[in-house]
Amino acid sequence: RHVYRESDESGEIPARVIDTAWEMGFISSSIPEEHGGLGEERSSLTGSLIAEELAWGDLSMAMHILCPALAVFPVLEMGTGEQKKKYLPSFCNDKYQSATAALIEPRYNFDPYSLATTARLDGSDYVLNGEKCYVPLAADADLLLVYAAEDGGTQGFIIEKGTKGLEIGEREQNMGIKALATCELTLKDCRIPVENRLGGQEGCDFNRIINCSRVALSAMAVGVARSAFEYSRDYAKERQAFGEPIASRQTIAFMLAEMAIEIDA
Secondary structure: OOOHHHHHHHOOOOHHHHHHHHHOOOOHHHOOHHHOOOOOOOOHHHHHHHHHHHHHHOHHHHHHHHOOHHHHHHHHHHOOHHHHHHHHHHHHOOOOOOEEEEOOOOOOOOOOOOOOOEEEEEOOEEEEEEEEEEEEOOOOOOEEEEEEEEOOEEEEEEEEOOOOOEEEEEEOOOOOOOOOOEEEEEEEEEEEEHHHEOOHHHOOOHHHHHHHHHHHHHHHHHHHHHHHHHHHHHHHHHOEEOOEEHHHOHHHHHHHHHHHHHHHO
């Protein structure tokens, strides 16, 4: 928390913060031992608590630290044996390994179940076309999980950094979470092997991926709300008006009480 303001103003998160979080094994702990991980059982409850506490400190840092999970966990749960063997070991190293996912599209009527980005089977390859935005760490990610429409459904496709047809745009200028680098990306006849379809022939359970992401986002929202409440409470105790803290005013006290009740609920 003591570096969040500096990070927000500079747009950069200190490497020591990311490295320290990586050493805690938030990602690698769930990867099986056969792929170099700790092999611990994945827990939605534990994951939610981690997301909440990290977001309580700072949302940008929380999203940066957990960003690799956007690609790792879908591969871990729905990937083929070959996909797990190929991609998971690199996330068990000592140094932070960047990966991300691209879902959101730059249009007002964006619908994750009706994407404009398309994937077309062409022989032994898939050809992807479309645009994505708000892709975290896209410029640095070695692995991207891109979601595209295929035969009326949404499927995931694994794209490695440097693949021909994958173009990463400039860093976006966002109003919030300024310390988190997000970019637009464009897919222009981006060709990938058919083996890079998440889950192979069976594909992925996109509903489950969306539901898991909603749980994580909700947990982070609670963390941000807790932090906002604590800042408000502390300020109300310190700010003096008419010779007493404004927290002693009933209107302010009621506002803080309502915040605490809604967050706890």
